[in-house]
Amino acid sequence: MRFRAPRLSGTALGGGIAMAYLSLIVLIPLAAVVDKSLEDGFDTFWAAVTNEQALAALKLSLVASGIVAAINAVTGTLIAWVLVRDDFRGKGVVNSLIDLPFALPTIVAGLTLLALYGPRGPVGIDVAYTKVAVILALLFVTLPFVVRAVQPVLMELDEEMEEAAASLGAGNLTIFRRVILPNLTPAILAGVALAFARSVGEFGSLVLITGNLPFDTEVASVFIFGQIESDRVIGAAAVSVVLLAVSLVVLLGISVASRPGARHER
Amino acid sequence: MSARGARLGLRTAALGYLFLLLAAPVGLIFFRTFEHGLGPAWEAVTTPEAQHAFYLTFVMIAIAVPLNTVFGVTCALMLVRSRMPGKALVNALIDMPFAVSPVVIGLALVLVYGNDGWFGGWLTERGIQVIFSVPGMILATIFVSLPFVVREVVPVLREIGTEQEQAASTLGASGWQTFRRVTLPSIRWGLTYGIVLATARSLGEFGAISVVSGKLSGQTETATLFVEQRFHQFDLTGAYAASMVLAVMALTTLLAMNFLNRRRTH
Numbered sequence: 001m002r003f004r005a006p007r008l009s010g011t012a013l014g015g016g017i018a019m020a021y022l023s024l025i026v027l028i029p030l031a032a033v034v035d036k037s038l039e040d041g042f043d044t045f046w047a048a049v050t051n052e053q054a055l056a057a058l059k060l061s062l063v064a065s066g067i068v069a070a071i072n073a074v075t076g077t078l079i080a081w082v083l084v085r086d087d088f089r090g091k092g093v094v095n096s097l098i099d100l101p102f103a104l105p106t107i108v109a110g111l112t113l114l115a116l117y118g119p120r121g122p123v124g125i126d127v128a129y130t131k132v133a134v135i136l137a138l139l140f141v142t143l144p145f146v147v148r149a150v151q152p153v154l155m156e157l158d159e160e161m162e163e164a165a166a167s168l169g170a171g172n173l174t175i176f177r178r179v180i181l182p183n184l185t186p187a188i189l190a191g192v193a194l195a196f197a198r199s200v201g202e203f204g205s206l207v208l209i210t211g212n213l214p215f216d217t218e219v220a221s222v223f224i225f226g227q228i229e230s231d232r233v234i235g236a237a238a239v240s241v242v243l244l245a246v247s248l249v250v251l252l253g254i255s256v257a258s259r260p261g262a263r264h265e266r
Numbered sequence: 267m268s269a270r271g272a273r274l275g276l277r278t279a280a281l282g283y284l285f286l287l288l289a290a291p292v293g294l295i296f297f298r299t300f301e302h303g304l305g306p307a308w309e310a311v312t313t314p315e316a317q318h319a320f321y322l323t324f325v326m327i328a329i330a331v332p333l334n335t336v337f338g339v340t341c342a343l344m345l346v347r348s349r350m351p352g353k354a355l356v357n358a359l360i361d362m363p364f365a366v367s368p369v370v371i372g373l374a375l376v377l378v379y380g381n382d383g384w385f386g387g388w389l390t391e392r393g394i395q396v397i398f399s400v401p402g403m404i405l406a407t408i409f410v411s412l413p414f415v416v417r418e419v420v421p422v423l424r425e426i427g428t429e430q431e432q433a434a435s436t437l438g439a440s441g442w443q444t445f446r447r448v449t450l451p452s453i454r455w456g457l458t459y460g461i462v463l464a465t466a467r468s469l470g471e472f473g474a475i476s477v478v479s480g481k482l483s484g485q486t487e488t489a490t491l492f493v494e495q496r497f498h499q500f501d502l503t504g505a506y507a508a509s510m511v512l513a514v515m516a517l518t519t520l521l522a523m524n525f526l527n528r529r530r531t532h
Contacts, residue, residue, distance in 0.1 A: 012348075012350075014340040014343070014344065015340070015341075015344040015348060015350055017340070018337055018340045018341045018344060019356070021333075021337050022337075022341075022356070022359065022360070022412075025405060025408055025409050025412065026359065026362055026363065026409060026412065027359065028378055028384070029371075029374030029375050029377065029378045029379075029409075030362065030366070030374050032374055032377035032378045032383070032384055033370065033373060033374045033377060035377075036377050075280075075283050078276060078279060078280050078283075079280045079283070079284065081276065081280075082276055082277050082280040082281075083280075086273060086276070086277050088277060094281065094284065096520050096521075096523070096524045097284065097288060097289070097520070098284075099520055099523060100288055100292070100516065100517075100520060101288070102466065103466045103470075103516035103517070103519040103520050103523075104292070104470065104512070104513060104516040105469065105470030105471075105472060105489075105490045105493075105512050105516070106470060106472055106473075106490075107470075107472045107490045107493050107494055107509075108295070108470070108490070108493060108509040108512050108513055108516075111295070111493060111497065111505060111506070111509050112291035112292050112294065112295045112509070112513075113291050115291065115294050115295060115298055115506070116290055116291040116294050117291075122294070136287075139287060140287055140288070140291075143287065143288070172269060172272055197364075197365050198364075200367070201365070201366060201367025201368070201369075201370065202367070203367060203368050203369050203472070203473035204368065204470075204472035204473050204490070207494070208494070208497060220367075221367045221368070221369040221370070221473065222369075224367070224369045224370065224373065225369050225473075225476070225477065228369075228372075228373055228376070228477055233373075233377070236373055237373065237377070240367070240369075240370040240373055240374075243366075243367050243370055244366060244370065247365035247366060247367075248365070250365065251358075251361060251362075251365050255358065
């Protein structure tokens with residue numbers, strides 16, 4: 001016969017409190033953003049979202065995030081491969097450094113990039129206050145996602161398949177393209193989606209290095225911040241709702257994609 | 267021969283990318299901080315304003331992390347062990363803070379807890395100021411660091427199963443005893459890992475706090491806001507020195523993650 005899990009007394013009560021906590025801190029506030037954006041009707045919402053400056057900021061956020069996600073797909077897979085299949089001194093240190101962008105406060109990340117690649121940088125490369133700076137900062141903060149998604153899958157990948165392919169005369173590139181890549185694709189896509197979601201809403205690492213120039217380097221989150229500061233709350237809420245929608249779609253995409261086929265029998 | 271060349275090429279590319287994006291900028295911050303000797307850097311981070319900023323950051327962590335730990339464990343138990351309706355929904359909502367832009371989080375809290383917010387009137391009547399004050403900043407910190415403990419504890423709970431808990435309760439242990447003597451020891455490494463991640467995230471929070479804090483220097487200014495403020499005051503030494511302290515904390519976090527990762531997998 002089948003035992004039920006022992007009842008941890010107070011689980012129901014605990015569950016109720018947990019729900020209240022989640023509601024008060026996350027759900028009710030997010031609902032308030034949606035409510036605020038529609039306060040003066042849908043036309044006002046639409047006008048706020050399609051305002052030229054808002055559109056330019058949203059477009060920059062989406063395009064830059066797309067580029068960053070694509071670059072991460074390549075560099076993340078490359079780094080993961082080197083960390084799993086290659087061997088060199090100091091590999092352990094490099095491996096733990098991958099998580100640094102996650103642990104480092106974003107404002108510090110922005111400042112460090114500005115120190116090296118800004119007007120007073122020691123190497124004479126100055127990308128501050130340009131779109132390149134947006135990409136650079138986003139690449140910094142999203143570095144761990146694809147690497148950490150691909151690494152475990154690559155570790156479990158059976159090298160015998162590759163050896164078999166090689167013995168049948170396949171070259172390195174063919175083996176990578178036909179044997180390794182298909183196995184890694186779900187993990188790469190999951191990492192890319194997370195990197196994209198993170199980039200779309202990124203704020204801290206961008207404020208110092210991009211100069212926040214409207215129609216040029218102002219991303220969506222910085223635009224929202226400006227709207228809040230100048231007391232245009234409905235405009236801020238409207239663009240926030242667009243960002244919320246984008247991240248919800250990405251989150252849903254990840255959870256749908258990771259459900260069927262991707263979950264191998266272990 | 268060419269396989270070795272390819273391997274070396276890939277290694278160089280991966281390490282070069284990591285050097286240019288991560289190691290060089292962060293290393294430069296350390297150099298810049300001590301460029302003019304230890305004195306100015308020490309002075310910059312020991313001004314009353316700087317000390318208050320770091321103190322406030324610790325207050326945020328000291329309140330948000332324990333609350334999220336209790337919530338996280340309760341919520342994880344509920345998600346794994348109980349059969350509450352709406353579990354799938356809660357499971358999906360827990361990840362929201364990962365996907366929402368920090369600026370949107372700040373706006374959301376203002377819209378509920380600000381003077382004109384949903385609960386603003388009720389709070390003002392009772393003389394409670396949340397926004398532009400420390401409680402709002404704590405709420406923001408809780409919001410951004412909320413999912414970590416849940417996400418680390420859930421897989422461990424799934425893996426350990428319920429046999430030992432059942433045995434304990436068969437032998438007459440109460441729910442609380444079972445939890446404290448059986449469940450808690452088995453989840454301790456996952457739990458600690460979640461706590462470390464939540465601490466790192468709380469330490470570095472910038473965007474949401476910048477919206478809700480009002481940025482009153484010496485009052486509602488955390489360490490990350492202090493970095494930005496020093497930068498805008500053209501006090502680069504101060505900005506670099508405070509950044510370096512935060513970077514050292516981030517590196518400490520990395521060491522802790524590294525250590526715990528090894529524990530978790532053994």
